[in-house]
Amino acid sequence: MPKITEEVYYIPGQDEFMPDAHAYILGKPSTQNLTLVEAGLVGKGSYKIQSIQKAGIELSWIKRVIMTHTHLDHIGCLAEIQKKIPWAELWMHRLEAELLEQGDERTVYGMDMFRGFCEEQFGLKPGAFKFKVNQKLQGGETLDLGGTTWEVIHIPGHSLGSIGLYHRSMKILIPGDVVYADYAIGRFDLYGANGPELKRSLMRLAELEVDILLPGHNQIVKNLPKGYILKTARQWEPYLK
Numbered sequence: 001m002p003k004i005t006e007e008v009y010y011i012p013g014q015d016e017f018m019p020d021a022h023a024y025i026l027g028k029p030s031t032q033n034l035t036l037v038e039a040g041l042v043g044k045g046s047y048k049i050q051s052i053q054k055a056g057i058e059l060s061w062i063k064r065v066i067m068t069h070t071h072l073d074h075i076g077c078l079a080e081i082q083k084k085i086p087w088a089e090l091w092m093h094r095l096e097a098e099l100l101e102q103g104d105e106r107t108v109y110g111m112d113m114f115r116g117f118c119e120e121q122f123g124l125k126p127g128a129f130k131f132k133v134n135q136k137l138q139g140g141e142t143l144d145l146g147g148t149t150w151e152v153i154h155i156p157g158h159s160l161g162s163i164g165l166y167h168r169s170m171k172i173l174i175p176g177d178v179v180y181a182d183y184a185i186g187r188f189d190l191y192g193a194n195g196p197e198l199k200r201s202l203m204r205l206a207e208l209e210v211d212i213l214l215p216g217h218n219q220i221v222k223n224l225p226k227g228y229i230l231k232t233a234r235q236w237e238p239y240l241k
């Protein structure tokens with residue numbers, strides 16, 4: 001499990017016929033108060049737990065899981081991970097938390113056709129993604145996570161309750177699926193997605209100074225060129241109407 005800084009570990013996703021989100025561990029290990037960001041695709045929980053243990057991190061140090069959003073490739077193995085760390089709290093944006101607590105899985109699957117495919121592929125039953133959420137985020141919070149400070153930014157458009165986590169002094173951004181490397185952005189055709197909102201969210205992120213971009217998929221970037229997010233937003237602008 002590669003270390004990005006002393007306070008951020010990276011667990012690469014294992015894509016197969018479907019993408020599996022990257023996960024990140026935030027916090028100084030000495031505080032024994034760590035945060036797992038994202039879970040991943042169905043079936044992709046145990047290797048992530050093993051990667052954490054191999055890095056010398058005790059599972060008991062993981063106090064919470066924060067989801068950037070609740071698409072299947074991020075939340076699919078949450079139940080699997082919760083079995084290993086049942087004490088860990090679950091934090092996410094209020095808009096997706098409220099859906100999950102009601103057993104509303106529209107955000108998880110994004111579209112009905114995909115739901116049918118996944119239920120068959122993974123043997124999932126309706127109600128598989130009903131979760132109790134311990135902390136409902138709004139955006140605007142400053143979180144102290146194991147001796148590191150992260151700002152929560154609500155960046156809807158890819159999904160209703162997408163959030164980004166931003167470490168201002170280290171200039172690290174965890175944007176979920178809102179923006180990736182190689183001038184790519186998240187899709188905006190699934191349930192709760194909205195092109196103009198995604199554009200506003202990208203413009204919001206473009207105001208931040210970011211050196212390290214840790215997205216939900218594909219490459220991570222350690223020396224992000226200045227103006228990268230703005231340039232990405234501008235390239236996509238004609239499609240985000």
Ligand SMILES: [Zn+2]
Nearest residue numbers: 069071158177
């Ligand atoms: Zn997504």
Ligand SMILES: [Zn+2]
Nearest residue numbers: 021073177216
């Ligand atoms: Zn994703």
